[in-house]
Amino acid sequence: MATFVQLLVYGLQLGSIYALLAIGYTMVFGIIRMINMAHGDFLMMGSYAVFFIVSLLFADLMIGPAVALLVILIGSAITGLIGVGVERIAYKPLRSRPKISSMIAAIGVSIFTQNFFRSLPFIGPNPRTFPKLMEDTLFFIGGIQLSMMRLVIIALSIVIMALLYLVVMKTKIGMQMRTVSCDKDASSLMGVNINRVISVTFFIGAALAAISGAFYASSYPILLVTMGATLGNKAFIAAVVGGIGDIRGAVLGGFIMGVVEIMISAVYSELAYGFSFVVLVIILLLKPEGLLGKPMIEKV
């Protein structure tokens, strides 16, 4: 039992990282019906941004939780702006074209960013060690090992997701996002500035990916330029499992994905990655629109 709860904690930690990343996929898909294959690279950029801010400004000193949070927020803002720029340059001209061409453009962006970062002399292909952002203390509750970092990551992710849900449900821009995802042309006729909504969506998506990158790098402190690809795929699956286009679905899918992966790797680590896809296929066969998704109606 203790082992199970222990694994559950690990799973929740990984799941919160997946959930933050999956939200970006699901929001972009909900609004412009596009699978953003470059989303995992925002995670990579975010973790590198945090890494450089910390190592340049603080020279690897242990910085307190408050400063660490500030640094993560700055890093995510930078990544968010990059996300907006990528959308403006590479995706916006393709908006009226078939979905698959924006997907190919996203693959191009992904190839470009990974290799551009690899080619930059101050980043390079070698893995970097992510600095410790705060003092980590271990403690035990009933035979379960908990660490401060783990709890902070899970708690912060939940707070961020709750905030995002409030933004989407209660604010004006959130309402605009919902109308655009419902019907782009009609909301444009009602005076919604679609370009602005899409930019905001990309900003939020990329910023959340960056936060999840910082969390991921704090838990598994190795930075690589290709780290976004695998994580991005898993988060995409999480978004699909939960029902793509639905934020609550992405969160649910992310946590399911994280817990399942940790549980499987406890049994047989080589199987974990493949098995997450098996979960995906089973869920899609039983409920093609995902756990929380609404079935799409085919219109003539």
Added chain:
Amino acid sequence: MKWIRRNPEVVFIPLLYVALYIAQRTGFFNNYIMQIVMLACINICMTLSLNLVNGITGQSSIGHAGFMSVGAYTSALITTIMLDVSCMSPFMQLVIFLLATVFGGVCAAICGYLVGMPTLRLRGDYLAIVTLGFGEVIRSIIRIADVVGGARGLTGIPKLASLFWIFAFVILTIYACRNFIDSSYGRACMAIRDNEIAADTMGINISRYKIIAFVLSAFIAGVSGSMYAHMIRYLHPDVFSYAKSTDFLVYLYAGGVGSISGSVIGATILTVLPEMLRAIANWRLVIYGILLVLIILFRQEGIFGGKEFAFLKMKTGGIQNIGFFKFRRKLKKSPETSAQEEVIQ
């Protein structure tokens, strides 16, 4: 003579092979260049196979490397592990290689049927997600399968795929795809691509034709995998990762989706280009990424979208025949069109 003039490809294609063969024999093309040429041929076949699903039928498969790995591993399993071909006569080696290749293709086709059957009935992007998943599942199964070397990779595959067989396979694939597209099956698939509901109304069995195209495509991918295995002589599960599948997608969409000539040209250029850019080390993939985005932004239909080389003699799909081999054939104006032109003037 007239017949040859009308069908110049019967001279041109053997000439191309002879030129490549001479270049290989005389050492004008060293082993490295020959490897790139053969790799380009295999990429052409993979792109053509992807074209049948993504270009002609309008579905999106984004995990085609999975089918390639099924073909590669099953055929290599036969030639390397089950039968020790190295002590056989060259003729027997060849027979076993060809049988293993077909068997690899059949296995990939069966996988294609199993993947396609449940998903192609659904509408929307499910095929994309499930094929992506299929590729990764296959990869992790291979990683734990110790029979085929697991995560260490499979070594010691005999080099049976010579230039001749790979070249023959490319030509065969090109003509098989052309005949498929020009047949009633291909037209049905294109009707599904252009408007699924309209095609359904016209009495086309949508899921049947989608599955036919998908299984054929998986078969070609499996055979390409076998050729790849017996050319490179080393297989590793990570070679057939998601990145490989996106490579084929890129070749297809840069070359021109739906066009056989586009697939051929796209795969050739984009296989050779990164090798030529090798001098600038890491930056080559940066340039590759930028080029890809630029092609999609400024030439959405790809380099060859909606066009075909005239020697393929495609009739279907409103395709514009261009390029070499048209010079001998003057297009005769039909009496009606010239009459119409007179009326307009």
